[in-house]
Amino acid sequence: MSNSKGFLKSSIGRKAIMGLTGLFLVTFLIVHVSINSLLFVGDSGATFNAAANFMAHNPVIRVVEIGLFAGLILHTVQALLLTLANRKARPQGYAVVNGAANSSWYSRSMGLLGTLLLLFLVMHLYHFWWPTKVAVFTDHEHNTFDEIKAVFTDGTMGIISVLLYVIGCISLAYHLLHGFQSGFQTLGLNHKKYTPLIKKTGIGFSIIVSLLFALMPIGFLIGFIK
Amino acid sequence: MAGTSGKTINVTIKVWRQKNKNQKGQFETHPMKGVSVDMSFLEMFDVLNDRLITEGKDPVAFDHDCREGICGMCSMYINGRPHGPKQGVTTCQLHMRSFKDGDTIVVEPWRSAAFPVVKDLAVDRSAFDRIIASGGFVSVNTGNARDANSILIPKDDADQAFNAAACIGCGACVAACKNGSAMLFVSAKVSQLALLPQGQIERDERVLNMVNQMDEEGFGNCTNTAACEAECPKGISLENIARLNREYISASNFANRK
Amino acid sequence: MATSPKLDSKIPDGPLDQKWTKYRSTVALVNPANKRNLEVIVVGSGLAGASAAASLAEMGYKVKVFCFQDSPRRAHSIAAQGGINAAKNYQNDGDSIYRLFYDTIKGGDYRSREANVHRLSEVSGSIIDQCVAQGVPFAREYGGLLSNRSFGGTQVQRTFYAAGQTGQQLLLGAYSALQRQVGMGAVKLYARHEMLDVVNIDGKCQGIIARHSVTGQLERHFGHAVLLCTGGYGNVFFLSTNAMGSNVTAAWKAHKKGAFFSNPCYTQIHPTCIPVSGEHQSKLTLMSESLRNDGRIWVPKNKADAEAIRAGKLDPNNLKEDDRDYYLERRYPAFGNLVPRDVASRAAKERCDAGFGVNGTGQAVYLDFAFNMKYKYGKIEATKKGIENPTEAQLDEFGHAVIKEKYGNLFDMYAQITGVDPYKNPMQIYPAVHYTMGGLWVDYNLMTTVPGLYALGEANFSDHGANRLGASALMQGLADGYFVIPYTIGSYLSKEISTKAISLDHEAFVKAEQDVQERINKLLSIKGTKTVDYFHKRLGKVIWDKCGMARNAEGLKWAIEEVRRIREEFWKDVRVPGEANEFNPELEKAGRVADFIELGELMCKDALERNESCGGHFREEYQAADGEAERDDENFAYVAAWELKEVGNWELHKEELVYENIKIAKRSYK
Incomplete structure (x- = not known):
């Protein structure tokens, strides 16, 4: 007896989708943070622009990008559906909940953190994805580095943007702090020897990736990235 | 006093x-x-x-x-x-x-x-009984058993199975979970039997039926906050939920049967 | 002495070791098509009930299971810690069916039936096979084989165990078998239902009246046979190691409808329980008997020291070795701290009554691990580590680790309940009621004196005589349910295949339900001034003081009168809140306590009748000069079976105990 038909509708099947899409998005972050780190090279964005240009024009990358958006949407929609289902599992809540006694706040706030990330993402796409990756088809004379720099050095608006980006990065850090190891657990990958390693890697990954991302807008603002 | x-x-x-x-x-x-x-x-x-x-x-x-x-x-x-x-x-x-x-x-x-109030602080946990009835057993009629020592079980497996079997079915895991999930309870029984040779024959069917029943009872979903593990009076480990996930994913998608 | 004609034990003829095999092969069978039309009611879902219900359903009978808890998995079998005996001889240490049989008869102080005990011993091995096949995670050796330990002073290692939770694991095994049948529709489960009467029609038991605890609705259920698997009556003492809900009600209702009640005075007092901490105490917790393997039991030698300890002025750790009285080692040099339960319990009581008890109440003795921790385990570990002259601190540290490994969960439990660290201070223990050997009289088929009405497990009287050995209760419950009743029920049901299901409108059902309803109404209408617990505590104290570890004629006579007074007052002055048609735990409790009061009188009567000391029954008048029990085999080698004429009036019937295979001897542990 197999159950591949009911799988996607089952609780564990839906969890598995969350885990799989989550870990897929993690792999995207690795690419994203690697390329963006080229901003720190210090050559006024020459290396970075070359890489960005490649990412914007390589057809394989563009196809994968569609998959990326599909993953993101699936992750979000599934999260929404699961949250609604979970609410139904406890129609009457407790008067007193001492969640801190048994779990971390961020593991209980993945919905909130996810929503913050989504809002951030809308802004982020508006800032960069649209001009560099959509407008790229019409306007070939594109200096991505300069455009990024403009966003964060635009007076008061620049400071607000940096602030919003830092908040976004903090949300990302906490979302990953739980999500990274949680994804493995959901897919059934729990092992006496390797799970502690996965957990440590998850913590390291969350902090390093988010920190690198956060340093970029800050770098532009304080003139560290030139 | x-x-x-x-x-x-x-x-x-x-x-x-x-x-x-x-x-x-x-x-x-x-x-x-x-x-x-x-x-x-x-x-x-x-x-x-x-x-x-x-x-x-x-x-x-x-x-x-x-x-x-x-x-x-x-x-x-x-x-x-x-x-x-x-x-x-x-x-x-x-x-x-x-x-x-x-x-x-x-x-x-x-x-x-899934645990409607009976009165004041008493609730109805018969959902747990129905989950066990859906598959939390080894199908062996009385009298069918062979000599107990003809089944060898590595001590470590036996100990792990015992640790999972220590669940008392109180429902604290459901109560603690912000999503009202019963996965720690279900995973404890699935794990116990998945770890033992006696449980292998019905391994796939068991996990499919038990998860199906769990979903029908209206329990919420696991988001790995680990609150259940922290509050479980018997210290049932979260590893069991990972095993449940593994068993279910494998039985759903890879079991080579009709 | 001749056996009463009303008591036909139906023991098969033939040599002891062939009785069961032969009977099993010749007992009437019910063909599969007929089984589907035969309905069996099982009351209680512990080891006996769950295993019987599952096995009968597997065979094809239609089964209904009733339990008062919210799930069958809560039954109190779950709390058994130590283990389960079986004559497997896996350890090659000379165990055999005969040896287990002999130990059980001797342990029961020669007051049980040879044929029943031998059968129990014969099927013990199959129980282990069955449980392992179900996935019960027994403790194992590194080679993958089952592990055994010795238990309760036996000289062979025949006890199978799952850490300190053997009862739990065995019950969950039986429960899973039961739930499997529920899932298949072969068993219908009635949780949160309490049986409140049996219904007899044409001289046979044909059904029950049960109350649904959530709605308060009374229900009538028909059955071709009714199995009472409802456990023991230890809660008559109010304080016991039983669960709060454990009760005698089902057995007592059966008793009032014609089932004889046997040996109610045989109660087992367990020596190692955590002492009472105050007025509020609601139950007692057992500390596993295995602790006596390494703990030494003592009280102060001088009364002045005992008084100082009680007043909190003296730390027992500071009491010099010479000022301690290791009274078990002193009185029983051969067995020392490992004497059987009844002997250890009485010795503790003797010391406390003489004024040497510790604890604020004076009702406790010490169970001290300090010596073995340091000088036994500490030294062994030091030797293993190659330390030749270990310091005291090293010995302490090494020994601590060993004790923690062996008894960690028990020590934690002790610390949790008492708030005292047992690694640093001696544990305090005191005996408490643990198990009742008496119960409904049953024949070899486990049928009571009412045709069609059976009693299994602790609810019957059959296998443990006057005292039960450790790790034998689980064995008996499962033997009855898995391997005895599935065969023996055939001898009755094979004659019932033509009995049609009786209409629930039959006058006997109507009348029984009316009686139950009236009793409930009566309880609710008294609206007196005292709570149910008030009466229960009063009853418990009388029974504990006068019909507990030591009894005498004078005290028992007084107790009978006192219990009657309690009964009278109860029915005049009890206050039961709430309504009949709602979830009303107080109402349930009231009904149970009313039955306990009636039983209490019979216990004292039975104890008064038995002019000897045997097993759990110790009559102060019948002891040797050194305080040891004196059995009277000439006049009391019988099973007392009480027939109820009306409340407070019983007739005694005797079943003579004939020993053809064992020579009766004095039980000595000196």
Whole structure:
């Protein structure tokens, strides 16, 4: 007896989708943070622009990008559906909940953190994805580095943007702090020897990736990235 | 009310009262004076009920039986935590020395759509029985067994299976989980039998049926907060949920059968 | 002495070791098509009930299971810690069916039936096979084989165990088998239902009246046979190691409808329980008997020291070795701290009554691990580590680790309940009621004196005589349910295949339900001034003081009168809150306590009748000069079976115990 038909509708099947899409998005972050780190090279964005240009024009990358958006949407929609289902599992809540006694706040706030990330993402796409990756088809004379720099050095608006980006990065850090190891657990990958390693890697990954991302807008603002 | 230690405290109990599953409930407040710290939490409720009965009021209904932490019947949500502030104990094994003089203690029933309130603090956990009935067994009729020592089991597997089998079915995992998920409970039984050679024959079918029943009962989904593991009075490990996931994913997608 | 004609034990003829095999092969069978039309009611879902219900359903009978708890998995079998005996001889240490049989008869102080005990011993091995096949995670050796330990002073290692939770694991095994049948529709489960009467029609038991605890609705259920698997009556003492809900009600209702009650005075007092901490105490917790393997039991030698300890002025750790009285080692040099339960319990009581008890109440003795921790385990570990002259601190540290490994969970439990660290201070223990050997009289088929009405497990009287050995209760419950009743029920049901299901409107059902309803109404209408617990505590104290570890004629006579007074007052002055048609735990409790009061009188009567000391029954008048029990085999080698004429009036019937295979001897542990 197999159950591949009911799988996607089952609780564990839906969890598995969350885990799989989550870990897929993690792999995207690795690419994203690697390329963006080229901003720190210090050559006024020459290396970075070359890489960005490649990412914007390589057809394989563009196809994968569609998959990326599909993953993101699936992750979000599934999260929404699961949250609604979970609410139904406890129609009457407790008067007193001492969640801190048994779990971390961020593991209980993945919905909130996810929503913050989504809002951030809308802004982020508006800032960069649209001009560099959509407008790229019409306007070939594109200096991505300069455009990024403009966003964060635009007076008061620049400071607000940096602030919003830092908040976004903090949300990302906490979302990953739980999500990274949680994804493995959901897919059934729990092992006496390797799970502690996965957990440590998850913590390291969350902090390093988010920190690198956060340093970029800050770098532009304080003139560290030139 | 003083016990052997002679120490007493005064506390205020805010307890949930609800006549039955169809009626709305509300909190009721009872000051408790001179409570011996040697009392168990349930004995403190005995004293309260004694008073209520004498005053001509309705005593607080709550589930309890063995009062030694093994039957799994007691089920109070105390100050925001199932079975109260101490880790690794059931409500019946919680003692008043875990509270301070002047404390206000809020007591609620397990809250879950799958555990409707029977009265006050007592809830209906028959969903757990139905989950076990759907597959939490090895199909071996009485008399069919071969000699016990003809099945060799590595000690480590036997120990792990035992640790999973230590679940008392109290439902604290469901009560603790912000999503009202029963996965720790289900995973404990699935793990126990998946780890033992006796459980292999029905391995796929078992996990599919049990998860299916769990979903039908209206429990929520796991988001790996690990609150269940932290609150489980028997220390059932989260590893079991990973194993449940693994078993289910594999049985759903890779079992080479019709 | 001749056996009463009303008591036909139906023991098969033939040599002891062939009785069961032969009977099993010749007992009437019910063909599969007929089984589907035969309904069996099982009351109680512990080891006996769950295993019987599952096995009968597997065979094809239609089964209904009733339990008062919210789930069958809560039954109090779950709390058994130590283990389960079986004559497997896996350890090659000379165990055999005969040896287990002999130990059980001797342990029971020669007051049980040879044929029943031998059968129990014969099927013990199959129980282990069955449980392992179900996935019960027994403790194992590194080679993958089952592990055994010795238990309760036996000289062979025949006890199978799952850490300190053997009862739990065995019950969950039986429960899973039961739930499997529920899932298949072969068993219908009635949780939160309490049986409140049996219904007899045409001289046979044909059904029960049960109350649904949530709605308060009374229900009538028909059955071709009714199995009472409802456990023991230890809660008559109010304080016991039983669960709060454990009760005698089902057995007592059966008794009132014609089932004889046997040997109610045989109660087992367990020596190692955590002492009472105050007035509020609602139950007692057992500390596993295995602790006596390494703990030494003592009280102060001088009364002045005992008084100082009680007043909190003296720390027992500071009491010099010479000022301690290791009274078990002193009185029983051969067995020392490992004497059987009844002997150890009485010795503790003797010391406390003489004024040497510790604890605020004076009702406790010490169970001290300090010596073995340091000088036994500490030294062994030091030797293993190659330390030749270990310091005291090293010995302490090494020994601590060993004790923690062996008894960690028990020590934690002790600390949790008492708030005292047992690694640093001696544990305090005191005996408490643990198990009742008496119960409904049953024949070899486990049928009571009412045709069609059976009693299994602790609810019957059959296998343990006057005292039960450790790790034998689980064995008996499962033997009855898995391997005895599935065969023996055939001898009755094979004659019932033509009995049609009786209409629930039959006058006997109507009348029984009316009686139950009236009793409930009566309880609710008294509206007196005292709570149910008040009466229960009063009853418990009388029974504990006068019909507990030691009894005498004078005290028992007084107790009978006192229990009657309690009964009278109860029915005049009890206060039961709430309504009949709602979830009302107090009402349930009231009904149970009313039955306990009636039973209490019979216990004292039985104890008064038995002019000897045997097993759990110790009559102060019948002891040797050194305080040891004196059995009277000439006049009391019988099973007492009480027939109820009306409440407070019983007729005694005797079943003579004939020993054809064992020579009766004095039980000595000196």
